[in-house]
Amino acid sequence: MRSQCTGESNVANPLTIEEFYRPVSDELLEVVLTYSCSKWNVSIPNVVKLPDRPRKFAGKYKQSTNTIQYNRDILGLILHELAHHINKCTNGTHPLPSHGTRYGEILQELLDLWR
Numbered sequence: 001m002r003s004q005c006t007g008e009s010n011v012a013n014p015l016t017i018e019e020f021y022r023p024v025s026d027e028l029l030e031v032v033l034t035y036s037c038s039k040w041n042v043s044i045p046n047v048v049k050l051p052d053r054p055r056k057f058a059g060k061y062k063q064s065t066n067t068i069q070y071n072r073d074i075l076g077l078i079l080h081e082l083a084h085h086i087n088k089c090t091n092g093t094h095p096l097p098s099h100g101t102r103y104g105e106i107l108q109e110l111l112d113l114w115r
């Protein structure tokens with residue numbers, strides 16, 4: 001199953017536009033993945049960078065291979081996909097709906113950790 005994402009709409013306190021588009025360096029990405037996965041005691045996901053598309057960010061989480069795909073190094077996109085990974089790994093399989101209550105709780109914690 002894949003989850004396709006357009007932003008974070010299921011949280012009480014979402015990122016601002018500025019926070020959502022904050023650039024994430026390779027070093028920061030490493031820290032975000034390592035720290036967050038350690039906090040939830042889950043494996044670190046595979047990350048695959050896709051070609052960028054002008055004016056469009058895109059991300060996908062593939063639960064069968066624990067893989068986050070994303071086309072732009074921006075905070076909001078990476079945390080959105082990471083929340084899918086944590087939701088899947090702490091539950092065994094990704095609960096439906098994809099952006100349900102449990103997903104929203106995990107994402108909110110991630111946003112508050114890294115904003």
Ligand SMILES: [Zn+2]
Nearest residue numbers: 003004005006
């Ligand atoms: Zn999503």
